[in-house]
Amino acid sequence: MTSCSAVTFPPALTQVTPSLDFFPPQCMEMEDRMESQKRPGLSKEVLISEKTGSLGCCGWFIVILVGFFTICLFPFTIWFCLKIVQEYERAVIFRLGRITDRKAKGPGIFFILPCTDSCVKVDLRTVSFDIPPQEILTKDSVTVSVDGVVYFRVNDPIASVANVSNADFATRLLAQTTLRNVLGTKNLAEVLSDREGIAHSMQSSLDEATDDWGIKVERVEIKDVKLPVQLQRAMAAEAEAAREARAKVIAAEGEMNASRALKEASLVIAESPSALQLRYLQTLNTIAAEKNSTIIFPLPMDVLSHFMRK
DSSP: OOOOOOOOOOOOSSSSSOOOOGHHHHHHHHHHHHHHHHHHHOOHHHHHHHOOOHHHHHHHHHHHHHHHHHHTTTTHHHHHEEEEEETTTEEEEEETTEOSSSSSSSSEEOOOOOTTTEEEEEEOOOOEEEEEEEEEOOOOOEEEEEEEEEEEEESSHHHHHHHOSOOOHHHHHHHHHHHHHHHTSHHHHHHOOOHHHHHHHHHHHHHTGGGGEEEEEEEEEEEEOOHHHHHHHHHHHHHHHHHHHHHHHHHHHHHHHHHHHHHHHHHHHHHHHHHHHHHHHHHHHHHHHHTTTTOOOOOOOHHHHHHHHO
């Protein structure tokens, strides 16, 4: 007879590892979205912290050695260690290629090691530049030339040095492309009338794009919108025709009101025959006041009818 013995598995084998097949596609999409949202959420401090790691044993040995020689040759090395930064500047210090601190140095005086440290000065003052005229095709297929001006300043000196090679040049190129992208979604009437809204939209787009570069866009203005000569003539002719049409309508309305007033006046004069005679005398007085050589004297038809009967 054969005996059956129970086989026991270890706990590690009895645990069932969940497979990706058990999860519906909706859950996988939600996880991908959460990961994609976490990646842009990395702040500038996290990016900079990756660059400001430890120098290592070799690096610290070099730093200590340079510091020792600096102290030994102190009267001569003081001129290489001493740095001065203006009030409107900040200095980003690199030690053996790494950023030493998350905060820039300055303003004032500070010390660096001669051989291992290097500093990059960053100007914090507001910078303005003109956007070159851009040939843009509007939403209603009209070609216009638009230029503008942008005001920006460095908000984070370390990010402007570590995250982009040339923050000023990159901001200038981005301003040109942003102007094209924003005006490409507007028609000609909006470009001519809503300049403030276009400038605000450009400012928000530029400020969001340059935030990782440590740049703060303070103001954007649209300077001039140049239209083709043929389009200017067509718009001028259209405006002139519209003004002439309004003038004719106003003249017609005036004649209609005048005719109604004359009708009411004729009804009043018909009720009193003597009023017509007074109107004749008033007309003669008006003609005589202008010193005319010819005077037309109106003759009532009632007088002529009396002679015509005879």
